[in-house]
Amino acid sequence: MNRLSRINTIWRKELLDTLRDRRTLIAMIFVPMVLYPAMMLGSLQGFELQFSRLTKEEYRVAVSSEEVRTWLRWVLDTDAARRPGVEGLPAEKVIELAEQREPGASPNEPPLSPEQSAEDAARAHVRENPPEYTIIVVPNADRLREKVMSGDAHVGLLLDSGVPARDSTDSTGVTLLVDQTDVRSQQIAAPGLHGVLQRLADFMLAQRLRQMSLDPAFVHPIEVRQQSVAPPEKVGGSILGQIVPLILVIMTITGAIYPAIDLTAGERERGTLETLMVAPVPTVDLIAGKFVVVALIAMLSAALNLLSIGGTVYLGGLGDLLSRGSPVAIPLNALPWVLLALVPLAIMFSATLLAVCSFARSFKEAQNYVMPVMVGAMIPAVVGILPGTRLEGPLLIMPVTNIVILTRDLFTGRFDVFAIVWVTLSTTLYAGAAVAVAAKLFGQEAVLFADSGSLKTLLRRRFYRPADRPTVAQAFFVLAAVFSINFFAQQRLLSAPGMAGSLRFWLILGAVIVVLFGLVPFAAAAYMRVRIRPALGLTRPHPLGLAAALCFGLSTWILAQAWFTWQQTWLPMPPEMEQVYEEMVAALGDTSPLVMVLFLALIPAVCEELFFRGYALSGLRGGLGKAGAVVVVAVAFGIYHHSVHRLFVTTALGLLLGLLVIQYRSIWPAMLAHLLHNGLSGLSAREDGLKPALTWLGYSLGADGAPPLPWVMAAATLAVVGVVLCVRVTGREKALENGAAILQHGNQ
Amino acid sequence: MIRVEGLTKVFPNPDGTEKTAVDHISFEVQPAEIYGLLGPNGAGKTTTLRMISGLLRPTDGQVIIKGEEVTRRPELVKRHIGYLTANTGLYARLTPFEMLEYFATLYNIPRDVARRRIAELVGWLGMDSYIRLRCGALSTGQKQRVNIARALIADPPILVLDEPTLGLDVLSNRLILEFIRTQAAAGKAVLLSTHALDEIDQMCRRMGLIHNGRLIAEGELDTLRAQTGRQRLSEVFLHLVGATDPVFTQ
Numbered sequence: 001m002n003r004l005s006r007i008n009t010i011w012r013k014e015l016l017d018t019l020r021d022r023r024t025l026i027a028m029i030f031v032p033m034v035l036y037p038a039m040m041l042g043s044l045q046g047f048e049l050q051f052s053r054l055t056k057e058e059y060r061v062a063v064s065s066e067e068v069r070t071w072l073r074w075v076l077d078t079d080a081a082r083r084p085g086v087e088g089l090p091a092e093k094v095i096e097l098a099e100q101r102e103p104g105a106s107p108n109e110p111p112l113s114p115e116q117s118a119e120d121a122a123r124a125h126v127r128e129n130p131p132e133y134t135i136i137v138v139p140n141a142d143r144l145r146e147k148v149m150s151g152d153a154h155v156g157l158l159l160d161s162g163v164p165a166r167d168s169t170d171s172t173g174v175t176l177l178v179d180q181t182d183v184r185s186q187q188i189a190a191p192g193l194h195g196v197l198q199r200l201a202d203f204m205l206a207q208r209l210r211q212m213s214l215d216p217a218f219v220h221p222i223e224v225r226q227q228s229v230a231p232p233e234k235v236g237g238s239i240l241g242q243i244v245p246l247i248l249v250i251m252t253i254t255g256a257i258y259p260a261i262d263l264t265a266g267e268r269e270r271g272t273l274e275t276l277m278v279a280p281v282p283t284v285d286l287i288a289g290k291f292v293v294v295a296l297i298a299m300l301s302a303a304l305n306l307l308s309i310g311g312t313v314y315l316g317g318l319g320d321l322l323s324r325g326s327p328v329a330i331p332l333n334a335l336p337w338v339l340l341a342l343v344p345l346a347i348m349f350s351a352t353l354l355a356v357c358s359f360a361r362s363f364k365e366a367q368n369y370v371m372p373v374m375v376g377a378m379i380p381a382v383v384g385i386l387p388g389t390r391l392e393g394p395l396l397i398m399p400v401t402n403i404v405i406l407t408r409d410l411f412t413g414r415f416d417v418f419a420i421v422w423v424t425l426s427t428t429l430y431a432g433a434a435v436a437v438a439a440k441l442f443g444q445e446a447v448l449f450a451d452s453g454s455l456k457t458l459l460r461r462r463f464y465r466p467a468d469r470p471t472v473a474q475a476f477f478v479l480a481a482v483f484s485i486n487f488f489a490q491q492r493l494l495s496a497p498g499m500a501g502s503l504r505f506w507l508i509l510g511a512v513i514v515v516l517f518g519l520v521p522f523a524a525a526a527y528m529r530v531r532i533r534p535a536l537g538l539t540r541p542h543p544l545g546l547a548a549a550l551c552f553g554l555s556t557w558i559l560a561q562a563w564f565t566w567q568q569t570w571l572p573m574p575p576e577m578e579q580v581y582e583e584m585v586a587a588l589g590d591t592s593p594l595v596m597v598l599f600l601a602l603i604p605a606v607c608e609e610l611f612f613r614g615y616a617l618s619g620l621r622g623g624l625g626k627a628g629a630v631v632v633v634a635v636a637f638g639i640y641h642h643s644v645h646r647l648f649v650t651t652a653l654g655l656l657l658g659l660l661v662i663q664y665r666s667i668w669p670a671m672l673a674h675l676l677h678n679g680l681s682g683l684s685a686r687e688d689g690l691k692p693a694l695t696w697l698g699y700s701l702g703a704d705g706a707p708p709l710p711w712v713m714a715a716a717t718l719a720v721v722g723v724v725l726c727v728r729v730t731g732r733e734k735a736l737e738n739g740a741a742i743l744q745h746g747n748q
Numbered sequence: 749m750i751r752v753e754g755l756t757k758v759f760p761n762p763d764g765t766e767k768t769a770v771d772h773i774s775f776e777v778q779p780a781e782i783y784g785l786l787g788p789n790g791a792g793k794t795t796t797l798r799m800i801s802g803l804l805r806p807t808d809g810q811v812i813i814k815g816e817e818v819t820r821r822p823e824l825v826k827r828h829i830g831y832l833t834a835n836t837g838l839y840a841r842l843t844p845f846e847m848l849e850y851f852a853t854l855y856n857i858p859r860d861v862a863r864r865r866i867a868e869l870v871g872w873l874g875m876d877s878y879i880r881l882r883c884g885a886l887s888t889g890q891k892q893r894v895n896i897a898r899a900l901i902a903d904p905p906i907l908v909l910d911e912p913t914l915g916l917d918v919l920s921n922r923l924i925l926e927f928i929r930t931q932a933a934a935g936k937a938v939l940l941s942t943h944a945l946d947e948i949d950q951m952c953r954r955m956g957l958i959h960n961g962r963l964i965a966e967g968e969l970d971t972l973r974a975q976t977g978r979q980r981l982s983e984v985f986l987h988l989v990g991a992t993d994p995v996f997t998q
Contacts, residue, residue, distance in 0.1 A: 020841040271837025279854040280826035
C-alpha cells in the first residue's frame with residue numbers, strides 16, 4: 001500500500017469516528033449555525049430593547065436658579081417645533097407630531113459611516129429625539145456637581161452668564177455636567193439636552209440673520225460635505241472586515257480543538273493509541289491522516305461560520321444597524337478568496353493543536369494546553385484588527401495577524417498579490433513546522449506510554465539516538481525558527497536610519513548570516529546527536545561535481561542579470577527599494593574588491609549552503625524524497641531572501657544547487673557555485689574588479705541593463721551542461737561514491 | 749521465531765535519576781510454542797512486550813523476529829506480530845466490523861480477503877450477535893474477543909498476548925485460552941504474559957520469570973520444579989522471587 005492510500009484510509013476512518021462524536025458536531029455545527037446567530041441577535045435586540053426603554057424614561061436636569069429653570073422649560077417645550085420636518089407648522093400640530101414620532105423615524109437623520117460605532121449611532125439618535133426632562137433647582141454650582149455625582153440629577157446645566165434674552169446678540173456659554181460612569185447621564189440625558197440646545201442655537205442664529213436681512217449662507221462661506229464613493233459591496237466588505245476575521249480565527253480554532261484533542265490525547269486516554277501504534281504504519285502517516293481530518297473540520301467549521309455570519313448580518317438586521325442606512329451588499333466575489341485564505345490558517349491551527357495535544361497524556365491535560373494556544377492566537381489576531389494596520393513589514397509574516405489583515409483586505413478589495421504570496425508562503429512554512437513537530441511528538445515513547453518516564457526525554461540530549469541526518473521534524477523546526485529570526489533581524493537592520501549605505505550594515509549582516517546560517521546547523525546537529533559530516537555533506541567532492549559547479553557558477557550570474565532585465569518590464573522594482581539596494585552595494589564599492597567578495601560571496605556561499613543544502617536538505621530528504629526536498633529547500637531559499645523581485649532567481653539557483661548536492665552528496669561543489677555566482681555578480685560591475693576585463697572580452701550591459709545576447713546564449717549552454725553533468729551521474733559512479741562514503745564512515 | 753538478546757530499557761525519572769525497567773533479558777520462543785512470561789505487577793513484562801512489538805526502542809540489546817531486528821524495520825516486523833494487551837482498547841464509536849475492516853486495510857489486506865478473514869474470526873470467536881453494534885456498547889468479554897480478532901486479522905505467525913483473560917468470566921476465559929491453544933497448534937509462536945499461575949501451568953511448557961526487570965529464572969516448567977524442589981507453581985514462584993527479594997521470604 002502506498003503512503004497516500006494509507007493516509008487516505010486513516011483520515012476516512014478518523015472522520016467517521018469524529019463525526020460520530022457529539023461534541024465535535026456541537027462545536028462544528030451547533031455553535032456556528034444556531035448558538036452564534038442567536039447570541040448575536042439576542043444581544044443586539046437586547047441592546048435595542050434596553051435603549052428604547054431608556055429613551056422612554058424621564059430624566060432630571062439640575063439647574064442653579066429658578067430663572068434658568070423657567071428658561072429651560074421654555075426651551076424644552078418649544079424644541080419639538082424646531083425638529084426637522086415640523087418647522088412652520090402650527091403649535092398644536094407640532095405637539096401632535098411630537099407625540100406620534102417614533103424613535104429613529106427622523107427623516108433627516110444623517111447616515112453614519114461604517115467606522116462609527118453603534119454607540120455613536122445611539123447618541124446621534126438621542127440628539128434628534130430627546131427624552132422627557134424634569135428640572136430641579138439647586139442653590140449653587142457646587143451643589144449642582146454633587147447632585148449629578150450622586151445620581152439625583154442625570155445632567156447639570158450651568159450658564160456662564162445670565163439667561164439669554166430672545167433678542168440678544170451676545171453669546172452665552174452653556175456647560176453640561178455629565179457623569180461619565182452612568183449610562184443614563186452619558187448616553188441619554190446629556191446628548192438629548194445637547195441636541196435641544198443646538199437646535200435652539202441654530203434657530204437663534206437664523207433669527208438674527210433674518211433680522212439683519214442676511215442669508216444663512218453668510219455664516220457658512222464654505223459648506224463642507226462628505227460623500228461616500230464606496231459601492232455597497234465595499235461598505236458591506238468594510239463592515240464584514242471589522243468583525244469577520246477575528247470571529248473566523250476564533251471559530252477555526254474552536255472547530256479544530258475537539259477533533260485535535262480527541263484524535264490524540266483522547267485516543268491515548270481511551271487506550272486505542274497502543275492498538276493503533278502496533279499496526280504496521282509509520283507514525284508520520286498516522287498523524288498525517290489525523291491532521292487531514294482536523295484541518296477539514298476546522299475549515300468546515302470556519303466556512304459554516306462565514307455563512308452564518310453572512311446570514312446574521314444581512315437577514316438579521318445587524319447590517320442595517322452597523323451601516324445606519326448606507327446601502328450595503330455582500331461582497332460575494334471576496335468570499336471564495338476569504339475561504340481560500342482560511343486554508344493555511346486552518347492548516348496552521350490544526351497542526352499546532354495536534355502538536356500541543358500530542359504532548360498531552362489525557363483529555364483534561366490537552367484542554368489545559370489548548371487554552372494558551374487560544375490566547376496566543378488571540379493576541380496577534382487583535383493586532384490584526386487594530387484600525388489602520390497594514391499588511392507590510394514584519395506583519396507580512398506575523399502568524400495569524402497576517403491572515404486577519406489579509407481577510408480584512410480581501411473583503412474591502414484592497415489587497416496586494418505579493419502580500420498574498422508572502423502570507424501564504426510564511427503560513428504554510430509555519431504549518432509545515434507544526435505538522436513536523438506534531439509527528440515528532442505523537443510517536444514519542446514518553447507521550448505514548450505514561451510509564452515511559454518524563455517528557456524531558458524529548459529535549460534531553462542523552463535520549464537522542466545518534467543519526468546520519470536530522471529528522472524531517474528537526475529540519476522543519478530549524479527552518480521555521482531561522483526564517484522568523486532572520487526576517488526580523490533584516491527588517492530591523494534595513495529600517496535603522498542611514499544603515500543601508502554604511503559598511504556597518506555589511507558587518508552586522510555578515511555576523512547575522514554566520515550565526516544563523518553557519519553556526520545554527522552545527523549547533524542543532526551537535527545537540528541532537530546528528531553526525532555532522534554526513535548531515536551537512538562535508539564529504540570529499542567528486543571531480544565531476546566540481547566541474548558541474550564551475551558550469552553553474554560561471555553561467556548563472558549572467559542568466560540572473562538577463563532575467564532581472566526582463567523582469568523589470570513586468571515586475572518593476574519600486575524606486576525606494578532600488579535605492580536601498582544601490583546604497584547597500586555602494587557601501588561596498590569604496591572598499592577593496594576582496595572585502596566585497598568576503599561579504600557578498602564568501603560568507604553567504606559558505607553559511608547559506610551549510611544551512612540550506614546541508615542541514616535542511618539532508619533532513620527533508622528523509623520525508624519528502626530527493627525531488628521534493630530539493631524543491632522545498634529551493635523555495636525556502638527563495639523566500640529567505642525576503643524580496644519578491646529576487647524570488648524567482650534565488651529559487652532557480654536553489655534548484656540547481658540542490659540538484660548538485662543531492663546528486664554528488666557533497667556540499668563543496670554547491671559552495672563553489674554559490675561563491676562564483678555571487679562573486680562574479682558583484683565584481684563584474686567594478687572598475688577595480690572584473691569590469692575592464694569583461695569589457696575587453698565584449699561583455700557590456702545594454703541601455704536596459706541586459707547582457708549581450710551571445711553571452712546569455714553561452715551561459716545558458718554552460719548551465720545546461722552543468723545540469724546534464726548532475727543528471728547523468730551514472731549508477732556506477734553512484735555505487736563508487738556510496739562505497740567511498742561507507743568506507744569513510746567505517747574508518748571514523 | 750522470537751529471539752530476545754540482552755534486552756534493556758532505561759527510563760528517566762522526573763527528578764533526573766534513571767530507572768532500569770528491563771535489565772538484560774534474553775529468551776527465545778519457537779514456532780508452535782506457548783512461552784509464558786510470569787512476574788508480579790511492575791516487574792517489566794509489559795515494557796518487554798512493547799519492545800518486542802516495536803512500540804518502544806530498547807536502550808540496549810535487541811529483538812529479532814523472523815531474522816529481522818525490530819528497530820531496523822519496525823513496520824515490517826509489526827506485520828508478523830498479533831499484539832494484544834490490556835491497554836489495546838477499541839474504538840468505541842466504530843462497530844467491530846468497521847474496526848476489523850480498518851485494521852485489515854492498515855495491514856494491506858485486499859478487501860475480499862479481509863471480508864473472508866473477518867467472517868472466519870467472527871465464527872471462531874462467536875461474535876455474530878454484536879458484529880454490527882458499536883464497540884462502546886459491548887461487554888468486557890465481547891470486547892476482548894473483538895480485540896483478539898483484531899490482533900489476528902492479518903493471520904500473523906507470532907502472537908504477543910499480555911493478560912488476555914484479565915477480567916473475563918469463566919466461559920469467555922475458557923474460550924479464549926482454547927483459541928490460543930488452537931493457534932499455537934497451528935504453528936504460531938505465542939508469547940503469553942500473565943500473573944495467573946494456573947494459566948501458565950495449563951498452557952505452557954516453558955516459561956521465564958521476571959522480577960524487578962530481570963529474568964530470574966527461565967526454562968521448562970518441570971526443570972524449574974526440580975530446581976526448586978516445589979511442585980505447585982505458586983510455591984515455585986515464591987521460592988524463586990524470594991531468593992532475590994527479602995520481602996517475599998518474610
